[in-house]
Structure formats: structure tokens, C-alpha cells
Amino acid sequence: MINRKLAPEFRAIDNINLIRPEHKKLSNGCNIFCFNSGDQELVRIEWVFGNLSFDPAKPLLNMAVNSMLTDGTTTLTAAQIADKIDFYGAFLQVDYGYENSQVTLYSLNKHLHHTLPVIADILNNSIFPKKELETFKRNQQQKLQVSLQKNDVVARRAFNRAVYGTTIFGYAAEMTDYQTLQHDDMLAHYKKMYQPSNCTIVIAGKIEPEMLTLLTDTFDKDWENSPTPAVTIQPDIKAAADLFYFTEKPEALQSAIRIGTPIINRSHEDFQALQVLNTVFGGYFGSRLMANIREDKGYTYGIGSGLASFKQGGSFFIATEVGADVCKSAVAEIEKEMNLLKTELVPEEELSLVRNYMLGSLLGSLENVFSHADKFKTIYFAGLDYDYYDRYTVTVKNITSDKLIQLANTYFNFDQFYKVIVGKY
Amino acid sequence: MVKFNRFTLDNGLRVIVHEDNTTPMAVLNILYDVGARDEDPEQTGFAHLFEHLMFGGSVNIPVYDEPLQRVGGENNAFTSNDITNYYITLPSANLETAFWLESDRMLSLAFSEKSLEVQRNVVIEEFKQRYLNQPYGDVWLKLRPLVYKKHPYRWATIGKTIKHIEDAQIEDVKAFFKKHYNPQNAIMVVGGNVTTEQVKELSEKWFAPIPAGERYHRSLPQEPEQQEARRETVTAKVPLNDVYIAFQMGARTDQDYYVVELLSDILSRGNSSRLYKSLIKEKQIFSEVHAYITGSLDKGMFVLEGKPLDGISIEQAETALWEELEKIKTEGIPADELTKVQNKTESTMIFSEMSLLDKAMNLASFELLGDADLINHETAKYLAVNAAQVKAQANKLFRKDNSSTLIYLAEK
Numbered sequence: 001m002i003n004r005k006l007a008p009e010f011r012a013i014d015n016i017n018l019i020r021p022e023h024k025k026l027s028n029g030c031n032i033f034c035f036n037s038g039d040q041e042l043v044r045i046e047w048v049f050g051n052l053s054f055d056p057a058k059p060l061l062n063m064a065v066n067s068m069l070t071d072g073t074t075t076l077t078a079a080q081i082a083d084k085i086d087f088y089g090a091f092l093q094v095d096y097g098y099e100n101s102q103v104t105l106y107s108l109n110k111h112l113h114h115t116l117p118v119i120a121d122i123l124n125n126s127i128f129p130k131k132e133l134e135t136f137k138r139n140q141q142q143k144l145q146v147s148l149q150k151n152d153v154v155a156r157r158a159f160n161r162a163v164y165g166t167t168i169f170g171y172a173a174e175m176t177d178y179q180t181l182q183h184d185d186m187l188a189h190y191k192k193m194y195q196p197s198n199c200t201i202v203i204a205g206k207i208e209p210e211m212l213t214l215l216t217d218t219f220d221k222d223w224e225n226s227p228t229p230a231v232t233i234q235p236d237i238k239a240a241a242d243l244f245y246f247t248e249k250p251e252a253l254q255s256a257i258r259i260g261t262p263i264i265n266r267s268h269e270d271f272q273a274l275q276v277l278n279t280v281f282g283g284y285f286g287s288r289l290m291a292n293i294r295e296d297k298g299y300t301y302g303i304g305s306g307l308a309s310f311k312q313g314g315s316f317f318i319a320t321e322v323g324a325d326v327c328k329s330a331v332a333e334i335e336k337e338m339n340l341l342k343t344e345l346v347p348e349e350e351l352s353l354v355r356n357y358m359l360g361s362l363l364g365s366l367e368n369v370f371s372h373a374d375k376f377k378t379i380y381f382a383g384l385d386y387d388y389y390d391r392y393t394v395t396v397k398n399i400t401s402d403k404l405i406q407l408a409n410t411y412f413n414f415d416q417f418y419k420v421i422v423g424k425y
Numbered sequence: 426m427v428k429f430n431r432f433t434l435d436n437g438l439r440v441i442v443h444e445d446n447t448t449p450m451a452v453l454n455i456l457y458d459v460g461a462r463d464e465d466p467e468q469t470g471f472a473h474l475f476e477h478l479m480f481g482g483s484v485n486i487p488v489y490d491e492p493l494q495r496v497g498g499e500n501n502a503f504t505s506n507d508i509t510n511y512y513i514t515l516p517s518a519n520l521e522t523a524f525w526l527e528s529d530r531m532l533s534l535a536f537s538e539k540s541l542e543v544q545r546n547v548v549i550e551e552f553k554q555r556y557l558n559q560p561y562g563d564v565w566l567k568l569r570p571l572v573y574k575k576h577p578y579r580w581a582t583i584g585k586t587i588k589h590i591e592d593a594q595i596e597d598v599k600a601f602f603k604k605h606y607n608p609q610n611a612i613m614v615v616g617g618n619v620t621t622e623q624v625k626e627l628s629e630k631w632f633a634p635i636p637a638g639e640r641y642h643r644s645l646p647q648e649p650e651q652q653e654a655r656r657e658t659v660t661a662k663v664p665l666n667d668v669y670i671a672f673q674m675g676a677r678t679d680q681d682y683y684v685v686e687l688l689s690d691i692l693s694r695g696n697s698s699r700l701y702k703s704l705i706k707e708k709q710i711f712s713e714v715h716a717y718i719t720g721s722l723d724k725g726m727f728v729l730e731g732k733p734l735d736g737i738s739i740e741q742a743e744t745a746l747w748e749e750l751e752k753i754k755t756e757g758i759p760a761d762e763l764t765k766v767q768n769k770t771e772s773t774m775i776f777s778e779m780s781l782l783d784k785a786m787n788l789a790s791f792e793l794l795g796d797a798d799l800i801n802h803e804t805a806k807y808l809a810v811n812a813a814q815v816k817a818q819a820n821k822l823f824r825k826d827n828s829s830t831l832i833y834l835a836e837k
Contacts, residue, residue: 002630002631002634004484004485004486004525004528004529004532005485005486007486007492007495007522007525008519008521008522008524008525009521010495010496010518010519010521010522011516011518011519012497013497013516013518038447038779039447040775040776040778040779041775042772042775042776042779070696078696078706079696079697079702079706081696082695082696082697082701082702083697083765085695085697086694086695086696086697086765086766086768086769087697087761087764087765087768088768089768089769089770089771089772089773090772091772106772106776108772108775132706135705135706135709138709138712138734139705139712139713142664142665142712142713142732142734142735143712143713145664145665146560146561146663146664146665146732148664149559149560149662149663149664150559150560151558251662252558253553253557253558254550254553254554254558284494285490285494285499286490286491286494294547295543295547296543297543297546298542298543298544298545298546298547298550299546299550300547300550300554301547301548301550301551301554301555321550321554321558322550323550323553352495353491353494353495354494356494356495356496356497357494357495357497357498357499359497360494360496360497360498360499360515360516361497361499363449363450363497363516364450364497364499364514364515364516366448366449367448367450367779367780367781367782368447368448368779368780370779
């Protein structure tokens with residue numbers, strides 16, 4: 001008979017091997033990083049561009065220019081671009097982020113000679129047709145109307161505005177902002193931003209030598225820089241003065257809560273240790289917040305905390321949606337859990353669990369070659385190197401409860417946190 | 426090509442092993458052949474509530490999550506109208522912990538009153554968060570009973586009403602466990618950095634002692650052919666009008682399934698699709714428009730959905746959707762357009778092989794359909810579809826008397 005009450009023996013994780021890229025620099029200044037691994041005959045290629053400095057008078061430019069890259073070039077209409085990509089079973093995505101925006105192509109290797117020229121055309125010859133621009137504005141405004149009915153969205157917007165002020169990080173589009181979008185501004189923005197010296201190409205998958213030749217041929221000699229380099233510096237973040245924001249929704253069944261504060265970013269020596277503290281507090285299913293507010297009280301379907309990190313700064317936040325009638329109690333429990341971390345040491349048993357969980361989670365996040373490329377992007381665009389991950393594993397393995405209580409007392413001051421409630425309070 | 430080995434324990438548990446040594450991780454996925462369709466019409470939402478209770482401790486292990494997190498693992502689960510699926514990913518060196526945890530809760534739960542009480546609340550909050558406190562969140566609660574009159578697909582997995590969840594009792598929980606959660610009604614897939622020998626040994630050790638239990642014989646009321654156009658209009662506090670048109674279609678195992686899925690791709694997959702090009706870009710009727718199928722094991726739904734732009738009436742919007750459908754019915758589709766969606770399907774299959782968890786879940790789903798090896802023959806079935814079949818299916822499905830239209834009007 002086996003003893004089912006006894007857990008099987010287990011091993012701690014010691015080695016986490018990250019695939020590091022090969023680096024090439026093209027003559028036009030574009031950097032290429034290659035992750036060559038995997039059995040499937042396919043690749044993911046990303047063209048990543050630094051956003052231009054945020055202009056509060058024309059706040060949508062970075063987002064709109066990126067979104068409309070697939071909407072037409074001097075030789076291809078939006079429909080033709082979509083036809084070509086879809087016909088070869090490829091996937092073309094554009095993604096706007098706060099610091100960088102990118103174009104991503106997923107393609108089978110055998111079709112790259114058909115799909116890559118489409119990307120080259122997009123990056124060289126986009127024209128942002130006026131008719132497409134009108135469609136874009138109209139559809140975005142409709143989607144915004146729907147988003148603004150969602151309490152969690154409204155809470156996130158208010159929170160970002162408070163914590164990041166008037167920067168690109170704090171900006172949330174209003175309906176009227178779409179009127180500021182002008183075709184000529186977009187074209188000028190595009191020419192400044194989407195040039196090789198402001199581009200990093202990250203390629204991951206099964207990379208054959210001839211594919212690399214095709215890629216460098218397409219994005220080197222035929223791709224020229226504009227006369228002026230891209231200016232991608234974002235102004236410093238200045239958080240708002242008011243700490244409390246309440247938007248009342250009399251008919252709400254649930255209230256969205258978002259509570260947090262500006263905090264150190266990835267480049268700070270405390271960051272990895274803070275990630276451990278965050279995990280204990282609200283960063284995994286077994287966290288203090290989940291255990292208390294969901295699994296004990298049943299106030300919510302989910303609650304969590306997280307860290308956001310940018311070059312200019314970062315934030316720590318707690319987010320949840322709770323029954324409207326228990327909103328005040330939920331906020332009180334959040335405060336209670338936070339204060340506990342400042343006054344009582346995290347028990348060794350809990351800490352060892354969190355250590356193993358975090359290492360397992362890192363190992364599990366390396367599912368395939370794309371994930372290795374993602375790990376690289378996280379550090380590269382933050383101006384860090386692979387030491388970051390070494391420090392991460394060393395910190396997670398060795399951190400003490402004393403260090404955690406010290407961190408909690410340094411960074412967690414509930415009274416000074418921004419608090420946003422949307423719904424009932 | 427997804428390679429696997431397969432064996433069955435004496436108690437009826439089917440086990441599939443997919444060896445993939447490119448990863449240091451392992452996956453253990455268990456599919457239970459029970460979903461919301463197996464519920465009593467007066468106790469809906471129960472399969473899903475039960476899924477939550479599976480994390481409330483088992484007979485020998487008081488808490489489920491903690492020991493798994495301690496060995497670096499993560500887990501989750503989902504319930505659909507057809508199945509309930511649980512999965513664990515963890516470092517392969519600690520695979521045995523997954524066997525220990527999963528076998529104990531297949532053996533028996535702790536049936537704690539406290540857990541039931543809390544999870545009732547959690548699920549009620551989930552009901553509010555996802556279905557009631559969101560614009561358009563309750564659409565499936567309204568559309569399902571319009572399309573299905575007899576079959577249990579007429580309710581959503583979350584349940585018909587919060588009342589059913591509030592009323593759940595511990596005796597109901599025990600009975601449900603006995604009826605559905607036994608080795609005969611489960612399929613286990615173990616994948617990743619594992620060997621078949623190792624999985625056999627661990628399965629014999631941890632799962633073989635579990636009693637076979639009773640076999641559940643499913644006998645659900647089948648949905649009759651729809652004979653009349655159905656229609657419902659609701660007014661709600663939403664910012665935009667919304668139009669849904671749903672058609673009854675065949676079951677997942679029908680030969681025509683592949684044709685119908687490609688038909689939905691032609692209408693709506695990606696920016697080169699018909700609805701996107703014609704109704705968003707050219708005619709500018711909608712701000713967004715989609716077509717998709719539910720892929721249900723029993724008779725499914727083919728759904729069209731669109732939010733008309735300001736100044737477009739509901740009638741104009743509906744007419745525009747029907748015009749696109751009529752066009753396929755009368756003119757069919759060019760060969761190139763079919764090749765396009767077939768190519769996309771083929772590459773999607775290859776990309777899905779990049780994910781260990783996806784492979785494990787797919788193997789379990791196909792085994793439920795009859796044979797895990799179907800996973801390796803899917804692409805060929807999509808590639809074998811011809812344009813005449815697509816046109817024929819469009820004519821079969823897209824009839825007014827096979828349609829259920831749900832109009833969501835924005836309260837002004």
C-alpha cells in the first residue's frame with residue numbers, strides 16, 4: 001500500500017539555461033539578434049522600434065502609426081497586404097507598447113521569400129490612406145465607448161494617469177483625441193520612427209543560413225535611414241498629487257479596485273527581491289491576497305498584484321474586481337495583508353514554497369525558442385544584460401525573511417498609495 | 426507529426442504519453458468526460474462549480490495547490506459545455522508530485538463544507554464579473570436558449586442563474602463526483618521530458634488502485650432540426666447596438682465539420698476575410714464583425730456577430746450580413762480563396778506544435794473523439810475540402826428558418 005498522505009520527494013531546480021542570441025549589425029545601423037533552435041520549419045521575426053517622444057498635443061501618433069502600418073503602401077492596398085500574408089499561411093501583427101512598437105511576422109520558412117517583401121514594403125512605403133484613416137478613427141472610437149463601460153478598464157486608466165502623470169505611460173485616449181489625428185503628422189512620424197537606426201530585429205525559430213541572407217539583403221542595402229535620427233527619449237514621470245479616485249456607478253454589481261504606487265524599476269538592485277515580495281503578497285494563486293480575499297472570504301473571482309517596469313520608472317499595483325457590497329471590506333483586507341508583511345516575518349515554509357514556485361515558473365516560461373527571445377527582449381530594451389537573470393535566480397534562492405520585511409517597510413506605505421475605485425464604495 | 430504511446434489501466438483509465446525531450450518540463454493533463462451538458466436542468470452551472478471544488482482538498486491531501494507550488498509547478502482547469510479539463514505543468518524531475526495530487530483527487534475529495542461555501546461565493550463573483558457586470562456579458566445566457574430548445578446546450582457553463590449556484594449542497598457534490606469522476610470517464614495525457622516506461626510505472630503506482638467506479642452512460646435529449654426563424658430583441662445599458670445571428674450546424678464528429686470551419690474562416694478569419702473587407706472596410710457597415718463556430722461535440726452553432734456603426738440601422742446591418750451569406754450560396758467561392766484558408770489552417774497546426782501544453786490538451790480531446798491519432802490526420806481533412814462542398818454547406822446552413830437572431834439595442 002502506498003502512503004498517499006506523504007508527498008513524493010522532489011528536487012529543487014538548480015540550472016536554468018537561457019539561449020543567448022547571435023548578434024549582427026547591418027550597415028544601416030539595424031541590429032539583428034538570432035535565436036536558432038526548434039524542430040518546426042518556422043520562424044517568428046520581430047521588428048522593434050523605439051517610440052518617438054510623447055507629444056501631449058498629438059497623443060495618439062505612436063499608437064495610430066503603428067496600428068495603421070498594415071493599411072496600405074505605395075504599391076499595396078490594405079486588402080492586398082492581408083491577402084498576401086494570409087495566402088501563405090503567415091501571421092502579421094502590429095503591437096503598440098509604451099516604450100517600443102513593433103511589427104511581428106510568423107511565417108513558415110518555405111514562404112519567407114513571399115512574406116518578407118511585404119514587411120519590407122510596409123516599413124519603407126506605408127502611406128496611411130485617408131479613407132483608411134477615417135475608418136480607423138471611427139472604429140477605434142466605437143471600441144473605446146465599449147471599453148469605457150468596463151469598470152476594470154476605467155480603473156486602470158485613472159490609476160495610470162495618477163501614477164504616471166502626463167507622460168506616455170499615464171495617457172489614456174479620450175474620444176475627442178481622435179480628432180487630432182492628421183494624415184500629414186502620421187506620415188512625418190512614420191518617416192522619423194520607422195527607420196533602420198531605430199530598429200532591432202529579433203528572429204527566433206529554425207534559422208537556415210539562406211534565410212538569414214534573405215533577411216539581411218531585404219533589410220540592409222534596400223532600407224535607408226532618414227536624414228534625421230529618431231528621438232525616442234520620454235520625459236520624466238511626475239505622479240499626481242491626489243491619492244484617491246472614486247468613480248461611482250450606482251448600478252454596479254462589482255467594484256473595480258486598483259491600488260498602488262510608483263516604485264523602482266528593473267535596473268535597481270532591489271528589483272529581484274521585490275519580485276519575491278510581490279509573489280508572496282499577490283503574485284501567484286497561493287498568494288496572501290488570493291488566500292485571504294478569494295479563498296477565505298470569497299469576495300472576488302481573482303485578485304493579484306504586479307510590478308510594471310519601464311526605463312523611466314515603474315509601479316507596483318494591486319488589482320481586483322469585488323462584490324460591490326464588500327468593496328470597503330476588501331480594501332481593508334488588502335491593507336491588513338500589506339501591513340502584516342511589514343510587521344511579521346514570512347515563515348520559512350512559505351518562503352521556501354515561493355522560491356521553488358518562482359524558479360519552476362521561470363523554467364516553465366521557457367516553453368520554446370520564442371520564449372527565449374522574449375526573455376532577451378525584456379533585458380535588452382531595459383538596457384540590461386544576462387546578469388539580470390543570474391541575479392534573479394541567486395536572489396530567489398537565497399533571499400531571507402529579514403530582507404522581505406525590510407523591503408516591505410521601505411516600499412509599502414499604504415497611506416501613501418494611490419487608490420482607485422470604480423463602482424460602489 | 427505528434428508521436429505518442431498509449432495504454433489503458435485495468436480500471437479503465439486511458440493514458441497517453443508524448444515524449445518531448447526538448448523541454449525540461451512535464452505536463453499532466455486530465456480530461457474528464459463531463460461538462461455542462463450533463464447537468465440537471467434545475468442544477469445548472471454545477472460542472473463548473475465542481476471544477477472549483479476539485480481544488481478544495483482531497484481525501485489524503487488537505488490542500489491541492491500548495492504542494493504543487495512547492496515543487497515548482499503550476500496548474501489550472503476549465504469547464505466547457507462538453508468537458509472538464511485539468512492540467513499541471515512542472516519541472517519533469519518532480520513529475521511524481523503531479524501523479525500523487527491528481528490520483529488522490531480522482532480517488533476521493535475531502536468534501537469540505539467550508540470549501541463549498543467559499544467556492545459558491547467565488548463562482549457567484551465570477552458570474553457577476555464575466556456575465557453580468559460587463560457590457561454584452563450576458564449575450565450567451567440569451568443566445569443559447571434561443572438556438573437550443575431541448576438539448577442542454579441551452580444553458581451556459583456558468584449556469585442559467587446565480588440561484589442554481591447558491592442552492593448547491595454537499596450531497597449534490599458527492600453524487601456528482603461519484604457519477605463522473607472515476608477512471609473510466611477520464612483520459613490522462615503525460616507529456617514533455619518523460620519516458621513511457623516511467624509514466625507506466627507511475628500510473629500503475631498511483632492510479633491503478635483507484636476503483637473503476639460506474640460507467641456513465643450519456644443519453645441527452647437531442648436538438649430537433651430548427652424549422653422557423655427565431656428572433657429576440659433586448660435593450661440594455663450598452664454603448665452600441667449589436668447583432669447576433671446563429672445557425673444550427675452539425676456535431677464535431679460530422680464529416681462536414683471541416684467544410685463548415687473553413688466556411689467560417691472564409692467569412693471572418695483575418696483581415697483578408699470577406700466580412701472584414703466588405704462590411705468594415707468597403708461598405709462601412711460595422712466597426713467590428715466576426716463569424717465563428719462553437720465546435721461542440723453535439724449539434725453546434727455557427728455564429729455571426731457585428732456591431733453596426735452609428736447611423737446604420739439594425740435592418741441595414743442584418744441585410745448586409747445576409748447579402749454576404751447569399752453571395753456564397755449562389756456564387757460559391759474561388760479556388761484561391763479556399764486555398765488561402767487551407768494554408769492558414771495548415772500553418773496554424775504546425776505553430777501549435779510549439780506548445781507542449783497545447784499538444785497534451787489536443788491529444789486528450791482527440792482521444793475523446795475516438796482516437797488520439799486523429800491529431801495527425803486533421804490537416805489532411807481540411808486540405809481535402811473542395812469549393813463545391815463549401816457552397817453546399819452554405820446553402821444547407823444559411824437559411825432563415827435555421828437562424829436565431831438576437832438584437833442588442835443600446836439604451837439611449
